[in-house]
Structure formats: structure tokens, C-alpha cells
Amino acid sequence: MPATASLIDRLTSLVPAGGVLADPASLFVYEADGFTIARARPAAVVFPTTTAQVVAVVKAIGEAGVQIVPRGSGTGLAGGCVAFENGVIVSTTRMNRILAIDLPNRVAHVEAGVRNIQLSDAVAAVPGGAPWHFAPDPSSQRASTIGGNASTNAGGIHTLKDFVSSNHVLGLEMVLPSGEVLITGGQNGCYESGHFDLPGLICGSEGTFGIITKLWVRLVPRATNFRTVVGMFPSTADACEAVSDVIAAGMLPAAMEMMDGRMIQVIEDAYHFGFPPEAAALILTEIDGIPDLLDAQAADVTAIFNRHHAFGIQTSGDPARRAMLWKARKQAFGAIGKISHSYCTQDACVPRSMLAQVLRKIDEIGREYGLNINNVFHAGDGNIHPIFLYDDRIEAEVQNTLAAAEKILQYCIDLGGTVTGEHGVGVEKIHLMPYLFDELTMAQFVAVKHAFDPEERINAGKLIPSDKVKITLLKPGRQAPQ
Ligand SMILES: Cc1cc2nc3c(=O)[nH]c(=O)nc-3n(C[C@H](O)[C@H](O)[C@H](O)COP(=O)(O)OP(=O)(O)OC[C@H]3O[C@@H](n4cnc5c(N)ncnc54)[C@H](O)[C@@H]3O)c2cc1C
Incomplete structure (x- = not known):
């Protein structure tokens, strides 16, 4: 059912002034996320600033029979926060307060719209906070929200050692599609056992269970001692085999990132880091840990790289060099825009x-x-x-x-792989879910969704197939802006 003018009026009365967008020019920005093939214009975008406002907004949209679509910063890469069928987007970006930084218990309490890097910067700024940070580091970390990170179970460059968002979310506050407020999980750093791990289940649910409004997240030590090892390779096969051999040798680098020759060239043309034009692949490895062990570990990585014909290998413990290399890696997607x-x-x-x-x-x-x-x-x-x-x-x-x-x-x-490593399913990969999972597993997924959202009021047609909202991207004339 399309959102009516009366729903937009009601939403406008529920949030602070300027908290509802409904004119076509403003809505244009919200037609897509980072996966720009999936497009649909929402009926409106609402910006609540408190949990109570989210409750009122969710009830109003639900009563109007309109789809509720949660959104953080819209950096997602699977169309998860796109509002098809005239749905209303509920954006958490104005819920961006850091509520507490509890260093003794290594926990931070944040609103869902706090940006990923905003939290680590704030932790570093409190007295005694410099050694700690929020570890998940998607390359979008300057923009993406912690609510979005939890909802997509985001990983990042240091996932190899630090794991994904669900390993760092201790507890959550979430407004259910009914308007009830669920508070679940740990809040003070205590580990919990003996019951269902609801925060773990909610992480990765891509806004299909409710709207996350607050989170309690772990703070873990920042790496202070590290070596970066960069190697160029004559072929991508050599580089891939080197990665596999480093891990197979029992090492656990903090990160192992790879670029192929085309990508090296794009980054070099855009940022002039000095990467050689003849490189067909580059591996950027970071090792961190006890200072006395780092040089020996870097030497082991170098030896493996050499076995796979690497050239131009550089090892460094210089923080400025490290920052420069990670900048190159994190700006890779931006550089693509030039070509x-x-x-x-x-x-x-x-x-x-x-x-x-x-x-x-x-x-x-x-x-x-x-x-x-x-x-x-x-x-x-x-x-x-x-x-x-x-x-x-x-x-x-x-x-x-x-x-x-x-x-x-x-x-x-x-080959035994998965349909997504970190970006999520959204609408982009939904049709491949039954290719990966058997009927019983799919039925269990639907049963779990229905435990949170029996009437499929929120983000239906994302992550798991729905009879209510179906989006087909694979045929011409896909959903286009209305
Ligand atoms: C340049 C670039 C680099 C990236 N690098 C990485 C990377 O290294 N690792 C990685 O994992 N991802 C990466 N991403 C993907 C993206 O940044 C992540 O998926 C991120 O977690 C999305 O956060 P967001 O706030 O932008 O969420 P959105 O894009 O707004 O939403 C993503 C999903 O979460 C849901 N959602 C958002 N907020 C809430 C909430 N409060 N409650 C309930 N549901 C919610 C939405 O409905 C949607 O399904 C990258 C994206 C870009 C553009």
C-alpha cells in the first residue's frame, strides 16, 4: 500500500523539525546504496533522534501497512537499505551520540548512527583511552555506522585477526516491527552463556528483524608494534599461492590484502605511491604483536614471498609508511571512479x-x-x-x-565457498540463497525472521525471499526510480 500524505504528516509530527524528507529532489539521494543497480524511490525518509521516536515512527508506518526500511549511512553494497514498493526509510544517522566509554570494563555504549571511526577516535581522546579501539574496520569506516556494521556483520581489513562485527557486539537495543523495545545481551563486559545468543543472531540480519537503536560494543587493544611487508608478484597465481602458504605455515598476520595489476595501476595513477608498473599483483601484509618476535615473522613471510617469485619486497615498522599503505588500500574504491x-x-x-x-x-x-x-x-x-x-x-x-x-x-x-564474505545479501544475492542453502535451512531462516517480524513489516524481500516483496534485478526493466 503506498504511503499517503497523511502518513507523512503523522511522521512529521513525531520527529524534530526537518526530520522527514518527502520531496523528489531530496529522495533522489536515498534511491540506492553503494550497489547502485538496485534503485527505488522511497515514499519518505525519517530521521528519529531517540528510541522513543523510533518506536512511534515504526508504529505509524506499520499501522499504515507500509514497509519499514532501516538505513544507516547507505554505504551497503547489496541494496539492503533500498525502499522498494514505496516503503519508508528510517535512518539512524541522527542517533549519533556516544553514551559511555567504560575503559575499566572495555565497553562502549553507542547509538546506532555513530560512525565506525567516530567511536575509535573518541576512545583515543579520553584520558587513558589511546591504547584501545573498536576493532572492526571496514574500508567505509569513515562513513558507515556501527548499527549498519552490526546489521551487515561487517568485516574489514583486519578481519583475519580481529574477526567480524558480531565478535565485538556485546549487547543491543532494537525496536521490533511491533514497536516493542528489545534489550538483549551484555552491557558491562561480562561474558554471557546459557541462553540463545540474540545479539549474535541480530548481527547480520540486515535490518530484517527490527531497527537497532543502541549497542554495547567491545573495546580491544590497538596494535602498537607491527611490521608491514609489501611484495610485488609477476602473476596473481604466485600472489595467491603465497597468501595460502603464509596461513598454512601457521602464521596469523593481522591483515593480508591483495590487489591485481589493473588495480595497482589505478591506484598508482590516482595517488602516485610508487608501485612498479610491471607488478601483476601486490600483497600487503601486516604482522603485529610482541616486538622481539616481529622481525623473525616478517622474515618468514618474506621467505614465502620469495619462493613465489616476489620482487620489490619492503618491510617496515614505520607508522607513517603503514598509514600511507593502508590509505592506498582504503582509497582503492574511490580511485575506480576516475576510470x-x-x-x-x-x-x-x-x-x-x-x-x-x-x-x-x-x-x-x-x-x-x-x-x-x-x-x-x-x-x-x-x-x-x-x-x-x-x-x-x-x-x-x-x-x-x-x-x-x-x-x-x-x-x-x-567450490565450497559462500555467497558473501562481508557485504551481505540484500536484494543483490537473494536469488542465490536457495542455491547455497537447502530447503530445510531456508525454512529455518524464514521461521527465525517470523519470530521477530511475523507480518513481514520490515525490510521484506531482503536477505531471505518473501512472498510480500519480490525484486528481480536480473531481467531488463528492473526496478527503476518511479
Ligand atoms: C568504499 C566502501 C568500502 C567498503 N568496505 C567494506 C569492508 O571492508 N567490509 C565490509 O564488511 N563492508 C564494507 N563496505 C560495505 C558497507 O560499508 C558495510 O556493509 C557497512 O556495514 C554498512 O553500514 P551503513 O551504516 O552504511 O549501513 P547501510 O548501508 O545504511 O545499511 C546496510 C544494511 O543494514 C541495515 N541497517 C542499517 N542500519 C540499521 C539499523 N540501525 N538497524 C537495523 N538495520 C540497519 C539496512 O537495512 C541494510 O540492510 C564498504 C562499502 C563501501 C562503499
Whole structure:
């Protein structure tokens, strides 16, 4: 049922002035997230500033029979916060207060709209806080919200050692689609056992259970002693095998990131870091820990790199060099904007030992569909990110991108991989869920969704298929702005 003017009036009365957008020019910004192929104009965007306002807003939208669509900063890469079927977006970005930083118990209490980096910066600024931080570090960390990170179970560059968001979320406050407020999990750093791990279940639920309004998250030590080891490789196969061998040797680097030759060139052209043009691949490894052990570990990594024909290997313990290298890595997606009208970042996870064969297949599929595909990814986790370059003004290129992405994902699943390593399912990969999971598992997923949202009032048609809202991206004439 479309949102009516009376619903928009009611929403306007529930939040502070300026807290509802409903004019087409403002709504344009909210038609998509980072996966710009999935587009739909919401009926309105609402910005509550308190949990009580979220409750009132959720009740009003639910009573109007309109879909509720939670949104953080909209950096998602799977269309999870796009409001199809004239839904109303509830944005948490104005709920951005850090409520408490409890250093003795290493817990922070935050509103859902606090940005990822905002928390670590605030922790570093309190007396005695410098050694601590919130560890999940998606490359979007300057923009993405902690509520969004929890909802997508975001990973990041240091996932290899620090794991994903669910390992750092202790407790949550969430407004259910009924308007009830669920507070679950730990709040003071105590570990909990003997009951269902609801925060763990909610992490990764992609806004399909409710709207997260507050979180209690772990603060863990920042790495202070580290070495970065950068190596260039003559082929992506050599680089992939080097990654696999480092992990197989029993080492646990804090991060192992890889870029292919095309991506190295893009970054070099944009930022001039001095990477050699002949490199077909680059691996950026970070080791942290006890200072006396670091040089020996860096030497072990270098020896493995050398076995795989690496050149230009540089090891450093210099914080400025480290910051520069991570900047290069985190700005990779931004640099793509210089060479392509549009791009789509894919995401799947495969066993590390299969990375070389997966990259070969990606290259083959790219040639089959006439697409340039660049790769920059979390190699240590086996988490690939092929980046498709295309032009969204040309429908055939959009369709080729979707078809090629589907083929790559199916290949990864066939090898025993997963449909997403960190970006989530959203609408982008929903049709592949039954390809990965059997009927019984899918039925259990639906049963869990219905335990939180029996009437499918919130984000229906995302993550798991719904009879209520169906979005098909794979055929021409996909959902376009109304
Ligand atoms: C340049 C770039 C780099 C990226 N790098 C990484 C990376 O390294 N690792 C990684 O994991 N991801 C990465 N991402 C993807 C994205 O940043 C993450 O998925 C992030 O967690 C999304 O946060 P957000 O606040 O932008 O959420 P949104 O995009 O607004 O929403 C994402 C999903 O969460 C739901 N949601 C958001 N807030 C709430 C809430 N309060 N309550 C309930 N549901 C909610 C939405 O409905 C949607 O389904 C990257 C994206 C970009 C553009």
C-alpha cells in the first residue's frame, strides 16, 4: 500500500523539525546504496533522534501497512537499505551520540548512527583511552555506522585477526516491527552463556528483524608494534599461492590484502605511491604483536614471498609508511571512479587454497562478458572482491555485469565457498540463497525472521525471499526510480 500524505504528516509530527524528507529532489539521494543497480524511490525518509521516536515512527508506518526500511549511512553494497514498493526509510544517522566509554570494563555504549571511526577516535581522546579501539574496520569506516556494521556483520581489513562485527557486539537495543523495545545481551563486559545468543543472531540480519537503536560494543587493544611487508608478484597465481602458504605455515598476520595489476595501476595513477608498473599483483601484509618476535615473522613471510617469485619486497615498522599503505588500500574504491562511469563490487568467500583458480575464472568470465574486472580483496580471509567496471547508462552492460557476477558467485559456491564474505545479501544475492542453502535451512531462516517480524513489516524481500516483496534485478526493466 503506498504511503499517503497523511502518513507523512503523522511522521512529521513525531520527529524534530526537518526530520522527514518527502520531496523528489531530496529522495533522489536515498534511491540506492553503494550497489547502485538496485534503485527505488522511497515514499519518505525519517530521521528519529531517540528510541522513543523510533518506536512511534515504526508504529505509524506499520499501522499504515507500509514497509519499514532501516538505513544507516547507505554505504551497503547489496541494496539492503533500498525502499522498494514505496516503503519508508528510517535512518539512524541522527542517533549519533556516544553514551559511555567504560575503559575499566572495555565497553562502549553507542547509538546506532555513530560512525565506525567516530567511536575509535573518541576512545583515543579520553584520558587513558589511546591504547584501545573498536576493532572492526571496514574500508567505509569513515562513513558507515556501527548499527549498519552490526546489521551487515561487517568485516574489514583486519578481519583475519580481529574477526567480524558480531565478535565485538556485546549487547543491543532494537525496536521490533511491533514497536516493542528489545534489550538483549551484555552491557558491562561480562561474558554471557546459557541462553540463545540474540545479539549474535541480530548481527547480520540486515535490518530484517527490527531497527537497532543502541549497542554495547567491545573495546580491544590497538596494535602498537607491527611490521608491514609489501611484495610485488609477476602473476596473481604466485600472489595467491603465497597468501595460502603464509596461513598454512601457521602464521596469523593481522591483515593480508591483495590487489591485481589493473588495480595497482589505478591506484598508482590516482595517488602516485610508487608501485612498479610491471607488478601483476601486490600483497600487503601486516604482522603485529610482541616486538622481539616481529622481525623473525616478517622474515618468514618474506621467505614465502620469495619462493613465489616476489620482487620489490619492503618491510617496515614505520607508522607513517603503514598509514600511507593502508590509505592506498582504503582509497582503492574511490580511485575506480576516475576510470569508470559505474562500478559494482562483488563479494564472496572461498577457501584460500583456491584463490588462484578463482581469480583465473573471474578473468575468464570477464572476457566472456566483455567486462573489465579489477580485484582488490581481503586475501588472507579468502574474501574476494571483483570490481566490475561498466556504464549504467547502457542497459546491456548492466545486464552483463549482473550475469557475470552471478556466474562468479555460483562458481565460488560450487567450490565450497559462500555467497558473501562481508557485504551481505540484500536484494543483490537473494536469488542465490536457495542455491547455497537447502530447503530445510531456508525454512529455518524464514521461521527465525517470523519470530521477530511475523507480518513481514520490515525490510521484506531482503536477505531471505518473501512472498510480500519480490525484486528481480536480473531481467531488463528492473526496478527503476518511479
Ligand atoms: C568504499 C566502501 C568500502 C567498503 N568496505 C567494506 C569492508 O571492508 N567490509 C565490509 O564488511 N563492508 C564494507 N563496505 C560495505 C558497507 O560499508 C558495510 O556493509 C557497512 O556495514 C554498512 O553500514 P551503513 O551504516 O552504511 O549501513 P547501510 O548501508 O545504511 O545499511 C546496510 C544494511 O543494514 C541495515 N541497517 C542499517 N542500519 C540499521 C539499523 N540501525 N538497524 C537495523 N538495520 C540497519 C539496512 O537495512 C541494510 O540492510 C564498504 C562499502 C563501501 C562503499
